[in-house]
Amino acid sequence: MGGGGFRPGGGPPGFGMVVQKPKDFRGTILRLLRYFKPHSFRIVIVFVTAVLSTVFSIISPKVMGNATTLLYNGAVKKMKHLPGGGVDFAAILHILVILGILYVASSLFSFVQQYVMAGVAQRTVYELRKEVNEKLSHLPLRFFDSRPHGEILSRFINDFDNIANTLQQSLTQLITSIITFIGVAAMMLTISWEMTLIICLTLPLSFYITRTVASKSQKYFKAQWATLGQLNGHVEEMYTGHTVVKAFNHERRSIDDFEELNEQLCDVGWKAQFISGIIFPLMNFVGNLGYVLVCIIGGIMVTRRAITIGDVQAFLQYARQFSQPITQMSSIANVIQSTVASAERVFELLDELAETPDAPASTVIESPHGDVRFEQVAFSYKKDEPLIQDMNIDVKAGQTIAIVGPTGAGKTTIVNLLMRFYELDGGKITIDGVDITRMKRDDLRHMLGMVLQDTWLFHGTIRDNIAYGRSGATDEEVVNAAKAAYADHFIRTLPNGYDTILNEEASNISLGQRQLLTIARAILADPEILILDEATSSVDTRTEVHIQSAMNELMIGRTSFVIAHRLSTIRDADLILVMNHGTVVEQGKHQELLNQDGFYADLYNSQFTGQTVQEDAAG
Structure with missing residues (x-):
C-alpha cells in the first residue's frame, strides 16, 4: 500500500497535533451515519471496491515471489547442469501478465x-450544509447576539x-488500512509463522516509540x-488600527511585538515538527531490525529447503507493509476524533431552539393604519435580570413617537420587540388591534421600515443597495428616493454614479454617505x-438638517418611532417616551416634559450646558 496520506518528514496527518475531542463520540457517530442512509448502495460499492483493490494489491507480492522462485530454480538447475535449467520465459511472461492484471x-x-x-461525501455534506443554512434562517436574533459571528x-x-x-x-483510508493489516497478517502466516512471530515482536517497540514521541510533541x-492565534490576532489588530498606530508612533513597538511572537512561533513550531518528524526514522530503524532478522532466518530456512526464496522475498515486502496500516490507523483515529468533534459542533447548531413559528391561521392586515399598542409588556434578555416590566404605550396612526433615555434604558429593545x-x-x-404574534413575520416586517445607527450595505452597486428596500423598484424610483434623502448629489459626484461598486465594508464612501443610502432605502x-x-x-449638522426635512416629509401620515440622543431633533414629536432601566418614567410633549423639570429636563439641559446627568438623578 502507498503512503499517500503522510506528510514527508512530519508524520501522518493528525499525528502529534492537538485534537479536539467530542463530548459524545458514539452518539455523534450514529447521528452522522444517518446522513449516509440515502447513499447506502454507494457505500456498499465503496466497501466492496476497497476490499477488492486491497486484496489484489496484497496478492501481488506472493505472485511476484513465484516469479523469483522460478528464476532462482532455473538458475540453480543450469549451474548444476540439470534438466529444465535456464529461464522459462513463457512461465515468467505468464506470471507478469497475471501481475499486470492484478x-x-x-x-x-x-x-x-x-x-x-x-460523490457520497460531497452530497452528504451538501445536505448537511443545506440543513444548517435552513436552521440559521430560523434561529432567533437572540442566538446571533449571544455568540461571536466568527464562531458561527x-x-x-x-x-x-x-x-x-x-x-x-480518511474514511476510505481507514477501511483499506484495516483490510491491509488483516490481509498482510494472513499472507505472512501462510508463508511462515516463525518469521511472522519475529515481526510481531517488533510491534510493542513501535507502539512505545509512537506513544512517547506523541506525548512529547503534542x-x-x-x-x-496558541502562539499562531496570538500572532494572527496581533497582525489583524495592527492592520485594522494602522492609522492609530501611526498617529501615536507605535510602529516600532508593533514590530517588536510581532518579532517576539514570530520568534516564539518559530521556536515551538521547529520543536513540534522536529519531534514529530523523528518518529519515522525511529520506526524505520525498528522495522529494519525486523527486516534483518527475517533475512537471516529466511536465508537459513531457504538453505534447509523449508521455504522458497520467492516466499522470503514476498514476506519481506509484507513485513514492510505490516506496520504501515497501524501507523495510518493511529493517525486517522486522531483525524476522525477531530471530525466527530466538528460534527458535534454542527449538530449543536441544528439542535438550537428555533424562533417561535408563525401562527397557523395568520392574520393579514389588508389596509394598515399604523395604530400601535403595547399592553403590559414584559421582557428580559436574561431570565434573572428583568429589563422591561408592565410597559403600556398607546400610539395612534400617524403620530411621531420619540424614545429617549440613557444608554441601556431599553430604547432599541422596544424596536426589537x-x-x-x-x-x-x-x-x-x-x-391596528391585531396581536403581532398572530401575523406572519414577513407580513409584519413588510409594514415596517427601519434605519439603524449601524449601517449595513452589501458588496454591489449603489443602485442595488438602494433598490434593496423594495423588490422590483425602477431606476426612476431609486433616483427619487436618493433625492429625497439628499444622497443624489454625492452619488453623482462619484466616478460611476449609481453604478459605483461598494466594497465588502462599504469603506470606499464615508460613514455619513452610507447613512444617507440606508435612509434612501427606507424611503x-x-x-x-x-x-x-x-x-x-x-452625518454632519448641515446634512442632518436636510435629512430631518426629508424625514418630516416621509413621516407625514405614518406612525414613526424615533430613537434619538440628540434631543433637539425630536422637539416636534407628538409624544416623547422617556425611558430608564426598561421603564417609561415620563411621557408627554417636549415643552410639557421641560416644565415638569424631571428626568427629561436633566437630559435635555445637559446637552446644552455641558453638565452630565448624575447617577442618582438617573435612578
Whole structure:
C-alpha cells in the first residue's frame, strides 16, 4: 500500500497535533451515519471496491515471489547442469501478465472507490450544509447576539470542510488500512509463522516509540497553535488600527511585538515538527531490525529447503507493509476524533431552539393604519435580570413617537420587540388591534421600515443597495428616493454614479454617505410604520438638517418611532417616551416634559450646558 496520506518528514496527518475531542463520540457517530442512509448502495460499492483493490494489491507480492522462485530454480538447475535449467520465459511472461492484471484491477477498483466516495461525501455534506443554512434562517436574533459571528462562521465553513475531507479521504483510508493489516497478517502466516512471530515482536517497540514521541510533541503543537492565534490576532489588530498606530508612533513597538511572537512561533513550531518528524526514522530503524532478522532466518530456512526464496522475498515486502496500516490507523483515529468533534459542533447548531413559528391561521392586515399598542409588556434578555416590566404605550396612526433615555434604558429593545426579533415574556403588542404574534413575520416586517445607527450595505452597486428596500423598484424610483434623502448629489459626484461598486465594508464612501443610502432605502420601501434608530447620528449638522426635512416629509401620515440622543431633533414629536432601566418614567410633549423639570429636563439641559446627568438623578 502507498503512503499517500503522510506528510514527508512530519508524520501522518493528525499525528502529534492537538485534537479536539467530542463530548459524545458514539452518539455523534450514529447521528452522522444517518446522513449516509440515502447513499447506502454507494457505500456498499465503496466497501466492496476497497476490499477488492486491497486484496489484489496484497496478492501481488506472493505472485511476484513465484516469479523469483522460478528464476532462482532455473538458475540453480543450469549451474548444476540439470534438466529444465535456464529461464522459462513463457512461465515468467505468464506470471507478469497475471501481475499486470492484478495491478490494473487494483488501480481500477481504487479509482471507482475514490470516485464514488467523493460523490457520497460531497452530497452528504451538501445536505448537511443545506440543513444548517435552513436552521440559521430560523434561529432567533437572540442566538446571533449571544455568540461571536466568527464562531458561527467557523462552524459553517471550517467544520464542514473538516467533515468533507474526512469522509472523502480518511474514511476510505481507514477501511483499506484495516483490510491491509488483516490481509498482510494472513499472507505472512501462510508463508511462515516463525518469521511472522519475529515481526510481531517488533510491534510493542513501535507502539512505545509512537506513544512517547506523541506525548512529547503534542505540548509543542499546542503551544504552536496558541502562539499562531496570538500572532494572527496581533497582525489583524495592527492592520485594522494602522492609522492609530501611526498617529501615536507605535510602529516600532508593533514590530517588536510581532518579532517576539514570530520568534516564539518559530521556536515551538521547529520543536513540534522536529519531534514529530523523528518518529519515522525511529520506526524505520525498528522495522529494519525486523527486516534483518527475517533475512537471516529466511536465508537459513531457504538453505534447509523449508521455504522458497520467492516466499522470503514476498514476506519481506509484507513485513514492510505490516506496520504501515497501524501507523495510518493511529493517525486517522486522531483525524476522525477531530471530525466527530466538528460534527458535534454542527449538530449543536441544528439542535438550537428555533424562533417561535408563525401562527397557523395568520392574520393579514389588508389596509394598515399604523395604530400601535403595547399592553403590559414584559421582557428580559436574561431570565434573572428583568429589563422591561408592565410597559403600556398607546400610539395612534400617524403620530411621531420619540424614545429617549440613557444608554441601556431599553430604547432599541422596544424596536426589537416590535419587529419580533425577540419574543415577549409577557403582555402583547398589537398593530391596528391585531396581536403581532398572530401575523406572519414577513407580513409584519413588510409594514415596517427601519434605519439603524449601524449601517449595513452589501458588496454591489449603489443602485442595488438602494433598490434593496423594495423588490422590483425602477431606476426612476431609486433616483427619487436618493433625492429625497439628499444622497443624489454625492452619488453623482462619484466616478460611476449609481453604478459605483461598494466594497465588502462599504469603506470606499464615508460613514455619513452610507447613512444617507440606508435612509434612501427606507424611503423607497414606503412603509406604514417607520423606525429611526439614531438615523442621523453619523452625518454632519448641515446634512442632518436636510435629512430631518426629508424625514418630516416621509413621516407625514405614518406612525414613526424615533430613537434619538440628540434631543433637539425630536422637539416636534407628538409624544416623547422617556425611558430608564426598561421603564417609561415620563411621557408627554417636549415643552410639557421641560416644565415638569424631571428626568427629561436633566437630559435635555445637559446637552446644552455641558453638565452630565448624575447617577442618582438617573435612578
